[in-house]
Amino acid sequence: MATILAANPYLVEATCGQVSWQEAVRRAIREPAVLLAALDLPADLCGHPQKLQSVTDQFPLFVPWEFVARMRPKQVDDPLLRQVLATDQESEPQSGFSSDPVGDNQAEVLPGLLKKYAGRALLVTTGACAVHCRYCFRREYPYSLVPKTPANWQPAIDYIAADPSIEEVILSGGDPLMLADSSLAWLVEQFNAMPHIARLRIHSRVPVVIPQRVCETMLDWLRSFRKQVVFVTHINHPQEIDDHLRAALQKLRQAGAMLLNQAVFLRGVNNDLFTQQSLSTHLIAAGVLPYYLHQLDQVQGAGHFEAAVSEGVKIISQLRAQFSGYGVPKYVAEISGQTSKRPLA
Numbered sequence: 001m002a003t004i005l006a007a008n009p010y011l012v013e014a015t016c017g018q019v020s021w022q023e024a025v026r027r028a029i030r031e032p033a034v035l036l037a038a039l040d041l042p043a044d045l046c047g048h049p050q051k052l053q054s055v056t057d058q059f060p061l062f063v064p065w066e067f068v069a070r071m072r073p074k075q076v077d078d079p080l081l082r083q084v085l086a087t088d089q090e091s092e093p094q095s096g097f098s099s100d101p102v103g104d105n106q107a108e109v110l111p112g113l114l115k116k117y118a119g120r121a122l123l124v125t126t127g128a129c130a131v132h133c134r135y136c137f138r139r140e141y142p143y144s145l146v147p148k149t150p151a152n153w154q155p156a157i158d159y160i161a162a163d164p165s166i167e168e169v170i171l172s173g174g175d176p177l178m179l180a181d182s183s184l185a186w187l188v189e190q191f192n193a194m195p196h197i198a199r200l201r202i203h204s205r206v207p208v209v210i211p212q213r214v215c216e217t218m219l220d221w222l223r224s225f226r227k228q229v230v231f232v233t234h235i236n237h238p239q240e241i242d243d244h245l246r247a248a249l250q251k252l253r254q255a256g257a258m259l260l261n262q263a264v265f266l267r268g269v270n271n272d273l274f275t276q277q278s279l280s281t282h283l284i285a286a287g288v289l290p291y292y293l294h295q296l297d298q299v300q301g302a303g304h305f306e307a308a309v310s311e312g313v314k315i316i317s318q319l320r321a322q323f324s325g326y327g328v329p330k331y332v333a334e335i336s337g338q339t340s341k342r343p344l345a
């Protein structure tokens with residue numbers, strides 16, 4: 001690691017957490033060749049150049065240096081690299097895989113507002129993410145149609161204000177923490193003013209890939225929310241949890257947020273007992289409860305990440321035999337048109 005670090009100033013700064021989160025987003029790697037060079041890996045690892053181009057034209061590679069700093073150099077099968085490296089495999093058609101596997105489109109009550117489950121409304125606040133996960137089920141979501149500024153959110157806010165059955169608003173995306181803190185502060189203010197809203201849930205992977213996102217201006221609006229905040233991190237592998245992330249998670253807890261994690265069950269990343277044990281252990285040590293382990297949604301391009309449900313069921317039952325109950329995530333699948341996620345184990 002040392003020689004590669006020394007050769008790469010961005011990686012050195014990333015390792016030390018020295019730049020603002022906005023700057024970390026600006027500097028993020030967008031070229032497969034740059035990522036492979038940073039890790040001292042062969043340039044042809046992504047497969048056929050033209051096929052790769054058609055993949056990245058549609059869903060570009062995007063990964064911050066802060067996340068790359070947690071990858072191991074020269075390891076083709078690094079579990080963090082595997083989550084973000086675009087390859088020509090994604091261009092292969094897979095039967096049963098579609099562009100909207102979870103029925104988001106049919107759950108939409110207004111552009112960007114999904115109401116699928118009782119008591120909860122999910123606001124797709126932005127299409128932007130701080131990392132492009134190759135298994136993402138929303139890789140083909142029509143983000144360009146989503147309102148992304150306070151003025152444009154007003155219809156969704158009015159809808160939530162007028163529906164007292166909604167107790168919990170879920171900020172999702174894309175990734176809500178890609179928004180400016182001023183926009184997020186505005187949203188929090190709206191929900192503070194609605195007596196029927198008891199909880200705000202934030203689903204985000206930004207603090208995982210760019211821990212310095214948990215900055216003072218973010219903590220200000222988080223603390224200004226007068227009800228419970230539930231913060232759901234998206235950590236798939238224990239190697240993602242380093243000191244920077246641990247410190248960021250601690251700040252979130254100190255600001256009063258309840259921390260839960262959801263992971264996706266991914267072949268070649270976390271589909272083995274040892275990794276799941278280690279993930280639970282590291283999450284709990286960092287003050288985060290394992291909430292969900294999601295079976296992969298069958299989105300076009302992600303077929304090579306699919307692991308069998310029977311494999312997941314076995315791992316969960318082994319985990320259950322060893323861990324405190326709260327260390328075992330709920331293994332679930334998202335089924336289009338159902339009233340909740342479906343338990344698999």
Ligand SMILES: *Cc1c(COP(=O)(O)O)cnc(C)c1O
Nearest residue numbers: 107114116117120121122170341
């Ligand atoms: C997953 C999801 C939720 C939240 O479900 P929980 O089981 O409460 O975590 C809410 N709305 C939508 C559209 C979802 O996909």
Ligand code: SF4
Nearest residue numbers: 129132133136174205
């Ligand atoms: S951060 Fe979440 S929404 Fe964004 S690409 Fe990754 S899985 Fe998809």
